[in-house]
Amino acid sequence: MENAALNIVVLVKYVPDTQFDRHLTGENHRLDRNESILSELDEYALEAALAITDDRGGAKAGNFVTALTLGPASAVAAVKKSLQIGATSGVHVSDEALAGSDAWSTSLALAAAVRTLGPVDLIITGMSSTDGETSLVPTQLAARLGLPAITFASSLELDGTTVTARRDGDDVSEDIQATLPVLVSVTDQANEPRYPNFKGILAAKKKKITTLSLADIGLSADAVGHIGSLTRVDSAAERPARTAGTIITDAGDAGIQLVDFLAAQKLI
Amino acid sequence: MTAIVVFIDQINASGTLHSTSQQLLTLARSAGEAVVVVAGPVSEDLAAELGVHGVARVLHSEQSELADFLIAPKADLVAQVAASVSASAVLLENSPAGKEIAARVGVALNAGVITDAVTVENQGGALLAHKSVLAGSYMVQAQATSAVTVISVKSHSVEARAAAQTVVPVVERIEVTFGPASLGARIIRRTSRTASGRPELEDARIVVAGGRGLDGDFGPVEELADVLGAAVGASRAATDAGWISHAAQVGQTGKKVSPQLYISVGISGAIQQKAGMQTSKVIVAVNKDSESPVFEIADFGIVGDLFKVLPQAVEEIKRRRS
Numbered sequence: 001m002e003n004a005a006l007n008i009v010v011l012v013k014y015v016p017d018t019q020f021d022r023h024l025t026g027e028n029h030r031l032d033r034n035e036s037i038l039s040e041l042d043e044y045a046l047e048a049a050l051a052i053t054d055d056r057g058g059a060k061a062g063n064f065v066t067a068l069t070l071g072p073a074s075a076v077a078a079v080k081k082s083l084q085i086g087a088t089s090g091v092h093v094s095d096e097a098l099a100g101s102d103a104w105s106t107s108l109a110l111a112a113a114v115r116t117l118g119p120v121d122l123i124i125t126g127m128s129s130t131d132g133e134t135s136l137v138p139t140q141l142a143a144r145l146g147l148p149a150i151t152f153a154s155s156l157e158l159d160g161t162t163v164t165a166r167r168d169g170d171d172v173s174e175d176i177q178a179t180l181p182v183l184v185s186v187t188d189q190a191n192e193p194r195y196p197n198f199k200g201i202l203a204a205k206k207k208k209i210t211t212l213s214l215a216d217i218g219l220s221a222d223a224v225g226h227i228g229s230l231t232r233v234d235s236a237a238e239r240p241a242r243t244a245g246t247i248i249t250d251a252g253d254a255g256i257q258l259v260d261f262l263a264a265q266k267l268i
Numbered sequence: 269m270t271a272i273v274v275f276i277d278q279i280n281a282s283g284t285l286h287s288t289s290q291q292l293l294t295l296a297r298s299a300g301e302a303v304v305v306v307a308g309p310v311s312e313d314l315a316a317e318l319g320v321h322g323v324a325r326v327l328h329s330e331q332s333e334l335a336d337f338l339i340a341p342k343a344d345l346v347a348q349v350a351a352s353v354s355a356s357a358v359l360l361e362n363s364p365a366g367k368e369i370a371a372r373v374g375v376a377l378n379a380g381v382i383t384d385a386v387t388v389e390n391q392g393g394a395l396l397a398h399k400s401v402l403a404g405s406y407m408v409q410a411q412a413t414s415a416v417t418v419i420s421v422k423s424h425s426v427e428a429r430a431a432a433q434t435v436v437p438v439v440e441r442i443e444v445t446f447g448p449a450s451l452g453a454r455i456i457r458r459t460s461r462t463a464s465g466r467p468e469l470e471d472a473r474i475v476v477a478g479g480r481g482l483d484g485d486f487g488p489v490e491e492l493a494d495v496l497g498a499a500v501g502a503s504r505a506a507t508d509a510g511w512i513s514h515a516a517q518v519g520q521t522g523k524k525v526s527p528q529l530y531i532s533v534g535i536s537g538a539i540q541q542k543a544g545m546q547t548s549k550v551i552v553a554v555n556k557d558s559e560s561p562v563f564e565i566a567d568f569g570i571v572g573d574l575f576k577v578l579p580q581a582v583e584e585i586k587r588r589r590s
């Protein structure tokens with residue numbers, strides 16, 4: 001049987017670059033989103049989607065890879081980067097009322113947005129965001145859409161409509177199988193993400209980005225954001241930055257000095 | 269008293285109570301009445317241990333779906349029990365499975381979910397969770413604003429203590445209705461890895477971690493770990509190279525550890541590595557390059573060849589002990 005063209009949605013998040021200091025600000029301790037980029041863990045999700053569609057003739061054969069983000073106006077940069085890497089189109093869910101959404105309300109809004117995209121075969125996400133780092137959203141999105149979820153996949157294959165993935169736990173590895181439609185979150189072991197090339201950057205300029213407001217996805221403002229969220233941050237304390245301690249250069253007895261240090265710290 | 273549901277997984281398990289579960293039960297007791305949900309069988313040993321922790325009520329299911337499909341059926345079990353006992357909170361261990369159950373219970377019960385809690389305190393019935401965020405740069409206090417609170421709790425959040433009074437739990441076997449999508453991701457093969465016999469990374473008081481500088485030979489790191497009774501960790505460069513299991517990876521996409529002592533060996537200290545270890549109490553670094561970023565966060569740093577420094581330290585520890 002001929003493989004049907006695929007409609008894949010990849011979740012991409014615009015997050016503060018982890019290379020810089022990150023800060024919580026304001027009354028509600030929200031993350032300062034300056035100096036943000038496409039989350040590097042989402043590049044693995046994009047790569048997984050593109051590898052699957054490349055195998056089936058890519059966009060020319062009617063396969064779609066939609067990069068979907070939810071975030072402030074600036075978050076469209078994550079979608080643009082995804083289009084440069086190879087996604088076929090982008091969707092940006094953006095609304096003032098979404099600010100401060102926790103995983104529960106973020107997954108609610110993402111589910112509503114996915115429903116506007118018609119039948120989706122596969123949703124691929126990164127293993128976690130690099131800012132919130134809870135890994136809650138992929139599973140909650142799957143639960144809301146009534147899709148099976150394969151989380152933390154370190155490999156992912158699609159054969160016809162059968163998805164096979166491996167999950168590496170601490171003391172056991174599992175091979176998992178599911179039939180489309182399904183949601184998969186992939187780890188940084190799953191593949192080697194491609195970089196955007198010159199051709200991709202030019203092509204991205206012609207690709208379509210759809211912006212969706214809360215009204216467009218049929219949600220009211222009090223279902224999301226700070227009001228709709230079911231968790232709240234009461235207080236935040238910045239930890240004092242670590243500072244360098246004693247640094248010695250080995251002059252033949254550093255191993256002994258190491259033991260002296262551990263003994264002085266009562267660690268041995 | 270309000271019911272606090274604690275989930276214990278006994279699928280492919282030993283039939284005894286893991287230390288993390290003991291901690292969750294201690295926590296649950298401080299906030300209400302612990303009701304335990306078990307996926308799989310409840311052995312006599314387990315029931316007795318639960319009794320020592322003051323657990324009067326245990327609900328469990330041995331339906332085969334719990335073992336045959338990925339996580340979702342376990343979440344159905346937890347959510348249905350939590351609803352039936354009108355639980356005010358659900359506590360889970362902070363493993364990938366624990367967090368996924370938390371996520372699903374959150375959707376099923378319209379409950380706020382907090383992951384990675386390092387401590388949980390009961391303030392007049394509200395559970396306040398403390399967690400470290402942004403790679404350890406902030407400590408926040410968070411709480412759920414919903415009727416039900418779901419928290420996945422890291423190990424060592426509290427010291428496990430037995431209840432003042434031992435009880436004999438009533439163990440009730442139940443049947444759960446699984447959602448159609450819960451039976452969509454089937455486990456077709458399980459491959460066990462052999463245990464190293466060393467402490468678990470996230471539980472260990474001391475971690476000795478090795479990186480690319482080990483050049484394929486984890487021997488020096490393992491020997492130091494063994495004289496210190498430490499767990500062995502690694503950088504992604506070392507796990508990617510296949511020198512050690514991926515389960516040993518410390519960092520942004522590996523384990524997040526905060527032991528009393530972290531000894532970093534032949535690791536440069538990239539931002540993703542730091543994200544998993546910079547909340548350690550004391551950090552020691554051994555690296556031959558004095559410019560390595562790891563020295564910026566080390567309490568004690570040695571610029572030197574690990575193949576000389578580590579064996580010497582191991583000999584010295586043995587000498588002092590004999």
Ligand SMILES: Cc1cc2nc3c(=O)[nH]c(=O)nc-3n(C[C@H](O)[C@H](O)[C@H](O)COP(=O)(O)OP(=O)(O)OC[C@H]3O[C@@H](n4cnc5c(N)ncnc54)[C@H](O)[C@@H]3O)c2cc1C
Pocket residue numbers: 040041188478479480481482502503504505506517518519520521522523533534535536537538539540541544554555556557560572573574575
């Ligand atoms: C998405 C993503 C996620 C990542 N997640 C993680 C993660 O979770 N954990 C992680 O660790 N990394 C992670 N990384 C990789 C990270 O960026 C670094 O590449 C990695 O940590 C480097 O490992 P290393 O320090 O062992 O190797 P290197 O950076 O190559 O450093 C090796 C060090 O060994 C020293 N050395 C060499 N020989 C000796 C000797 N004989 N004696 C003493 N010192 C010696 C060198 O001076 C050098 O500093 C991630 C990267 C990406 C892109």
